[in-house]
Amino acid sequence: MRFSANLGFLWAGHPLPTAIRRAAAAGFDAVECHWPYAEDPAAVRAALEETGLPMLGLNTVRGGEGCFGLSALPDREPAARAAIEQAMGYAVAVGAEAVHVMAGFAKGREADGVFRSNLRFACDLAESYGITILIEPLNAHDAPGYFLRDTDQAAEIIEAMDAPNLRLMFDCYHVGRTEGDVIARLEALLPLIGHVQIAAVPDRGAPDHGELDYPKVFAALDRLGWTRPIGAEYRPAGAVEDGLAWMEDAKRAR
Known part of the structure; x- marks a missing residue:
C-alpha cells in the first residue's frame, strides 16, 4: 500500500519544494497538489528529482473570487480553456501525471454541454503529453x-x-459524505478510476477516525x-509528522 501526500493540505504553510522534501522524509511515496502556480516549476521539479517522488497531479485554477473552477460555466469558456492550457503547461514542466479539471458552480443542460466541450479540449491537449484528465464530484x-x-x-x-485519458478522481471523503457505501462504489467504478483520495468522514481529518473504516477500505483496494x-488529502490536527500512525499501520498490514 502506497500513499501520496496532498500538499494542498499537508505542510501547506511551506513552499512547495520544502513540502515535497518533508513528504519524502515522512515516508510518502508520491505527492500531489492543488494550485502550485505561484511556485517556480524548476524548483518544484528539482525537489521531485532530488527525492524521487512523482507528482501525481494538480488542479486547474479556481478562476477568481467565489469560483471553484471554470469548465462548466457557460460564460467563461475562453477563461476555462486558458486555465486548462496553464495547468497543462505547469504539469509538463514539473512532470505531473494528471490534471484535475475543475468544473465550478453551475447546473443545467447548457453547463453540461460546456463542461463536456471543455473536457474534450483538455483530453485532446493532454493526449500528446501522456497526461490523464481527472474529474471529481x-x-x-x-x-x-x-x-x-x-x-x-x-x-x-x-x-x-x-476518451481513454479521462478518468474519475474518487475521493472517499466526498463519496462518504454524499453517497455512502464507499467500498461498493469503489467496486462498481474501479474501471473508471484514475486516482483515489482519503480523509476522515465527516471532519476531513486524518483517516484514523470517523464514520469510514479505512482499514476495510484499504483491504478492499488491495483486493481490487x-x-x-x-x-x-486531509486537514492535519497538528504537525503532520505527529499524525502518521495511520499510514505506518496501513503499510505494515500489507
Missing part, C-alpha cells in the same frame, strides 16, 4: 452548487465521452488490485 456540504454532484453523474460523462499511491 464534490459533496454538497462543502461545495454547494458544484456542477459534479456524485459519482453517477461523473461516470456517465466519462463513459459517454469515451489497486496499486497506485492513495492521496492523503
Whole structure:
C-alpha cells in the first residue's frame, strides 16, 4: 500500500519544494497538489528529482473570487480553456501525471454541454503529453452548487465521452459524505478510476477516525488490485509528522 501526500493540505504553510522534501522524509511515496502556480516549476521539479517522488497531479485554477473552477460555466469558456492550457503547461514542466479539471458552480443542460466541450479540449491537449484528465464530484456540504454532484453523474460523462485519458478522481471523503457505501462504489467504478483520495468522514481529518473504516477500505483496494499511491488529502490536527500512525499501520498490514 502506497500513499501520496496532498500538499494542498499537508505542510501547506511551506513552499512547495520544502513540502515535497518533508513528504519524502515522512515516508510518502508520491505527492500531489492543488494550485502550485505561484511556485517556480524548476524548483518544484528539482525537489521531485532530488527525492524521487512523482507528482501525481494538480488542479486547474479556481478562476477568481467565489469560483471553484471554470469548465462548466457557460460564460467563461475562453477563461476555462486558458486555465486548462496553464495547468497543462505547469504539469509538463514539473512532470505531473494528471490534471484535475475543475468544473465550478453551475447546473443545467447548457453547463453540461460546456463542461463536456471543455473536457474534450483538455483530453485532446493532454493526449500528446501522456497526461490523464481527472474529474471529481464534490459533496454538497462543502461545495454547494458544484456542477459534479456524485459519482453517477461523473461516470456517465466519462463513459459517454469515451476518451481513454479521462478518468474519475474518487475521493472517499466526498463519496462518504454524499453517497455512502464507499467500498461498493469503489467496486462498481474501479474501471473508471484514475486516482483515489482519503480523509476522515465527516471532519476531513486524518483517516484514523470517523464514520469510514479505512482499514476495510484499504483491504478492499488491495483486493481490487489497486496499486497506485492513495492521496492523503486531509486537514492535519497538528504537525503532520505527529499524525502518521495511520499510514505506518496501513503499510505494515500489507
